Amino acid sequence: MKKSPTKPETMTPLPSGMRVGVDIGGTFTDLVFTNADQHLDKLKVPSTPDDYSRAIVSGIEKYLSQKNIDGESIDEIVHATTVATNAILERKGARTGLITTKGFRDVLELRRIRIPFSYDLNWQKPAPLVDRFLRCEVNERVDAAGNISTPLDKSSLQDAIQRLRDASVTSVAVCLLHSYMNPSHEQEIGETIRNELPDVYVSLSHEVLPEIKEFERTSTTVVNAYVAPLIGHYLDELRENLKRLSVSAPILVMQSNGGLIPSVTASKQPVTIIESGPAAGVIAAAEVARKGNYPNVITLDMGGTTTKASIIEQGEILRAGEYEVGSPVSVSSRLVRGSGYLLRIPVVDISEVGAGGGSIAQVDTAGAVRVGPRSAGADPGPACYGFGNQYPTVTDANLVLGYLNPDSLAGGA
Known part of the structure; x- marks a missing residue:
């Protein structure tokens, strides 16, 4: 008896509005899939430190294969990560250089006069993310009103660029005195670096944090530069690898303050997503507490590399305007500050320790x-x-x- 020809297998279209939530940590990557009818599936896969995007792509590919779904069914990918946090904790960020105004190369090391342990005579402040020989000075000066008192010396800039080139840096932070009032010198330096070192990431302080306070602006810009190559490469690889699965959905990345930004913006200013994963955990916990009618809760989020805790009071998430990352205990409180790297960015108020399951x-x-x-x-x-x-x-x-x-x-x- 002759068999009738079988019809070719076709992909099953999902209801429109399918979204993928991704939380990538140093140890595990968690994925949640939901669609218009509110059906929810979850998947956990090991992270891939050599290329963090691989874990996400393999997880999505596995799910699409199991459900016989086409990648075009995905409308949006919402992403949270602790990749940047872990890179700072484990000192695995980019080889970074700093260009600053003559006389201010040690602002990063002098810091603020604050230590976390008042009576510990053996306490030492953390080593700067930029070694001193990679902190270069240029002869220029802008006063507090934004007036140029000393024009930018091109010769000193070329000397700085040559030193950074010889040191094989992959990222450069530029932080000049009073650039928040007049960024013209920073813009000129940034353009010169991009022309002469096209493969190097450049972070300009007037773009990262256009505010007064020299140390805070320098520290925030340096952290941005330190993690930029890692985050930029990761997000670029993620976008390219998802195309292979016919996934062209926009990728949104959660910020440390709980908001969402496009992945392109996150690549340029990764300092805003340093506490992306922990912030997402607190927001999720707040929603669960609200539905359970618990107005006051303590949240705990333990991963493979770090453990995070926060407080929700009267249903409101606590927030802060500054945060210190990379210390044994990362917090926003001024009372225990000094052992990490200061970030002047809006954040969900989280305390974090460098201890987890792994x-x-x-x-x-x-x-x-x-x-x-x-x-x-x-x-x-x-x-x-x-x-x-x-x-x-x-x-x-x-x-x-x-x-x-x-x-x-x-x-x-």
Whole structure:
């Protein structure tokens, strides 16, 4: 008996309005898929530190394949990440240079007179993200009213650029005195660097933070430059790899203040998404608390590299205008400031420690046990994964102590 020819398999169209939510951390990448009928699916995959976009693309590809769905069904991708935070914590950002006004190269190191531990005589402030030999001075001056008192010396600029070229920097921060009043010198320097070092990222302080206060502006601009190549490359790769799945939906990235910006904007000013992942967690917790009629809650978000906590009072998320990142305890409070890198940006008020499920434990020279901030991440991951890590992590300790449920975690959540 002759069989009738089978019809070619076709992709199943989903109801319009399908959205993908992505939270990428140093250890795991979580994806949530929802559509117009409010059906929700979730997926967790290991992060891929060599190219964080790969985890997202493979997760979306796996879901589309399982559901027999075409990538064109995706209308929007909303993205939160701790990639920038983890890069600062683990000092894995770009090799960064700084160009500043003559006489101000040490603003980044002098900081503000504030230490987190008043009676710790052995306390040392964190090493600047830009080494001193990569902090270059140019002869120029703009006064507080924005008037040019000393024109930009082209010779000193060329010397600075040559030094940074010889040092193979991949990112440059430019922060000149009073550039928030008159950015002409910064703009000229930025244009010159882009012409002579076309592969180098450039962050200009009048674009990142056009405000008074020299240290805050310098610190924020340097952090922006430090993570820009990492975030820029990651988002570019993500957009290109999604095209392979026929996904052309816009990518929105959550900011530290809880708002959303296009991925192109996030690539240019990644300092605004430093606390992207933690902010998203607090906003989600606030919504759950609201639906459960809990006006006052403490949120806790533990990942593989960091753990974050925040407070919601009377249904309102606490916010701050400054934040310190990269310290053992990152907070917005002035009372415990000084051990991290200051960011003058609007943020959801979050306290963060460099310890998570993948944090590596070690014994220091005094015999005390220390946990973090180094993390085993997704590759090779905790020793119990069996992928070659020889160092104990928090997850390994929980396994040995019998704290891990062999059937499910958190009731299967």
